Amino acid sequence: MKVHNHNEKLMQNLHDQLGKNFDAEIYDDVAKHMKNCPDCKIYVDSVKQTVKIYRVTETEHSVPEDVSERLFKTLKIKRNHP
Amino acid sequence: MKLPKYDEAQVVKKAKAGDQWAIAEIVEQHSRRIYNLALRIMQNEEDAEDVLQETFLIFIDKIHSFEEKSSIGTWLYRIGTNVALGKFRGKSHIDPEVSIHDPEFDSLKGHEIRDWPNHPEKELDPDSFNACLKEALKSLSEEYRIVFVLRDLEGLSTRETANILNISVSNVKVRLMRSRLFLRDQLADKLKCVERNSYESA
Numbered sequence: 001m002k003v004h005n006h007n008e009k010l011m012q013n014l015h016d017q018l019g020k021n022f023d024a025e026i027y028d029d030v031a032k033h034m035k036n037c038p039d040c041k042i043y044v045d046s047v048k049q050t051v052k053i054y055r056v057t058e059t060e061h062s063v064p065e066d067v068s069e070r071l072f073k074t075l076k077i078k079r080n081h082p
Numbered sequence: 083m084k085l086p087k088y089d090e091a092q093v094v095k096k097a098k099a100g101d102q103w104a105i106a107e108i109v110e111q112h113s114r115r116i117y118n119l120a121l122r123i124m125q126n127e128e129d130a131e132d133v134l135q136e137t138f139l140i141f142i143d144k145i146h147s148f149e150e151k152s153s154i155g156t157w158l159y160r161i162g163t164n165v166a167l168g169k170f171r172g173k174s175h176i177d178p179e180v181s182i183h184d185p186e187f188d189s190l191k192g193h194e195i196r197d198w199p200n201h202p203e204k205e206l207d208p209d210s211f212n213a214c215l216k217e218a219l220k221s222l223s224e225e226y227r228i229v230f231v232l233r234d235l236e237g238l239s240t241r242e243t244a245n246i247l248n249i250s251v252s253n254v255k256v257r258l259m260r261s262r263l264f265l266r267d268q269l270a271d272k273l274k275c276v277e278r279n280s281y282e283s284a
Contacts, residue, residue: 050266051234057215058235063117067131071113072106074135075142080106 094154097145105145109138112155116162122231123166125220133169137162163232163246170224218268222261229254230261 034040063071072079096104113134120133140161148157219227232243233254240258244251 046270047262047266050262050269053269054215054219054235054265057212058122060114060118061121063113063134067117067127067134068113070131071109071135071138075105075109075138077102077106077109077142079110080103081110 090154094148094150098148100146105142108141108154108158112158113138115155116158119159119162119231119236120166122235123163123224123228124169125216125227129169133162133166136165140165160246163228167228167247170228214269214272218265218272221268222264226257226261226264229257230265233258234262 034044068079093104093107097108116137117130117134120130120137121127124130124133137158141158148154152160219230222230228247229243232238232246233240238246240251240254244254247254249257
């Protein structure tokens with residue numbers, strides 16, 4: 001269901017708010033807009049939550065032993081710490 | 083036997099001269115990060131292993147010409163990303179630039195507002211939730227997934243991502259926005275988040 005017809009530029013600004021390269025002028029505009037727009041607030045919160053969930057649940061895997069063995073075999077070098 | 087202390091500058095110098103111990107040391111120090119990067123991008127273990135092997139084959143082939151303008155880790159990371167990208171390009175054509183009016187994403191312009199639970203991870207059991215996250219990420223097309231992985235999971239800046247992928251900064255932004263919306267909507271579907279019409283509820 002389409003409920004909110006903001007332009008693409010505003011949507012990109014909202015996404016910039018979630019990233020690192022955020023500029024203070026854009027922040028003021030977005031913050032002002034979000035104060036009066038509950039839809040945008042839900043929108044930003046839900047996207048933020050999605051990104052956060054992915055970051056939190058991402059696990060670092062060790063390289064499986066057999067994968068390491070095949071890697072060194074392919075590279076034709078001996079392991080220093082087998 | 084006392085193992086030599088890892089000093090990256092020294093190890094790189096030796097590796098450039100062809101020292102096998104130093105080459106093996108770099109492979110051991112950096113294989114975990116490259117493997118995890120490859121798993122996130124490729125979304126399957128077999129392809130991730132291929133990326134890992136190809137990355138270090140290139141490393142051995144090119145180490146003598148490594149100019150040390152960046153750390154060895156950054157250099158390997160860039161090789162790994164390009165190898166992964168090359169695998170996608172080998173499988174299907176990926177446009178270097180994505181149109182802002184891509185019909186594939188017509189339904190994902192951020193206009194659909196859904197109520198979102200405060201802790202969506204509590205809505206499903208952990209295994210189902212993780213499977214749902216994985217499935218959503220896997221169903222995102224490669225050219226979008228790689229941007230989401232580099233920007234949101236690996237923490238690269240927009241410019242770094244654009245440089246690695248050889249696309250414009252604005253295209254990184256478009257792809258990132260669409261990736262996030264796609265994932266959010268996929269999760270919302272799984273979690274059965276309620277669609278809310280702001281005009282009706284006002």
